[in-house]
Amino acid sequence: MAYERAKYRLLALDLDGTLLNDRSEISETNAEWVRHAVEAGVTVCASTGRGFKSALSIVEQLGLKTPMITVNGGEIWTKPHVLHRRTLLDVEKVMKLHALAERYPEVWYWAYSTEDIYNKERWAGDTTASHWLKFGYYMEDTDILGEILKEIRTWEGLEISNSSPHNIEINPLGISKATALEEVCRMIGCEMSEVVSVGDSLNDIAAIRASGLGVAMGNAQQEVKLAADAVTGTNQEHGVAQVIQQYVLRT
Template sequence: MYKLIVTDMDGTFLNGLGEITRKNIKAVKKAMKRGVQFAIVTGRPYVSVKDILNDVKITCSCIGCNGAQVTGSDGKLITSHYLDTDNLIKIIRIAKEAGLYYQLYDDHYIYTSSRLNLLKLLKSYSKKSIKRHITLRRLYRGIKRLFFTEVSLKHDLLGFVSERRNKFYKIQIASVSAEDLDVVCKKIRDVPDIDITSSNYFNIEVGPKGVTKGTALEELAKSMNIKREEIIAFGDNFNDIPMLQYAGCGVAVKNAEPPVKKEADYITKSNEDNGVAYAIEKFIFNDEG
């Protein structure tokens, strides 16, 4: 019997409009009433998750920033893994030299150095969506993933980081040019003690080495005295693979990237078609319908 359900947010638990569907809410609450634990595992910081959960009256633990931030159901920080400041400075310089948009994540805000660059990026997304025949819904979903909460403007972001007053969980770098991202990614790989992942076709996310959704899920499960075979995990993108591999049952939604589906034990319906709810009914309540 599964004792813990964990799910990614964007593209998995949320639909394309960034909302939790009624069926997903109902299925999760039904499982929780039966005594099954529930947790969110996301690239978002906790600050951008709590209001969404509060709106649907779900109280649970949250693994944020791709595993770097673990918060209990009471909203208190359990564990945190930060990027080394010197390494973060190196990454910022690489992104700046390439002229790519980037933003940093700490416990309270998402920081950027230029709203103008943000607007340019959004304009590029619009043009790219037309050229690549990307649907407006997919474009919106991508933008929602990038800008989870209100962005705090720091004109001298590099100087702000250099002051070492704040610690940061991750840096996200974005571009509609796969070639530009690839060049930057290759340079960043030379920076020590970091890991690189992605949550969309136009971004890379850099966090502390050895920290993934999978490692954080292991930490959380141990704190709950839950074995890995008692966990069912849901995801759709590359940064979800480690937790799908760790869980006893890794479930990919139908809209997941092909490599994610390859690692999954089961493929459920899409996020638009209440895939999380469908699989919960199937695996928790043994309801095929």
């Protein structure tokens, strides 16, 4: 059966908790419908909090040669391996975020630089020598996570979100999947009204609100569902395939 593109030209997909199931796999159903979308002329864009290297493996599985958004919009790629724009997180802010993490020995933390990913077990020797993109905290004790969040909300110059209820993700102020999507639209010549954005976490909210159609996964955080125009199935129920069938393509 041949499918045609409906009114939407760009499909922006979060990866973890959205395109990927709970085993971090792309279901064959999701993969099949992404292929149908691409064949119908829809630009499918990975839009993720992941760094480029770990996002690339997913994009390659789907055979996509389209724009990518990584580290929550800190990097925009024209296509895999071709960088369009990168926005760095100030070194002093990274040092301050790291110092805060060290005050909570039980909290896991990590940070993306342009060269590597560092974490609690393997931190950068010379913080000033790296070009930083994003900092994150992970803690299942939401009271402790809340203390950290309360502290960093008093600081200036930070964009604060999450990719799960148990983490905090920090980018430079003004950097989000939404601002990155606006740039991708300029690159390919479409309007934000022609974009469908799908996601499950707070780092997806700005894009969901800014897009022509914002869709929350069935497993999304409640705040994301409230911001969305529609709610699809969970990441275990091929929710992305459902979005493509219902809104992106027509027979």
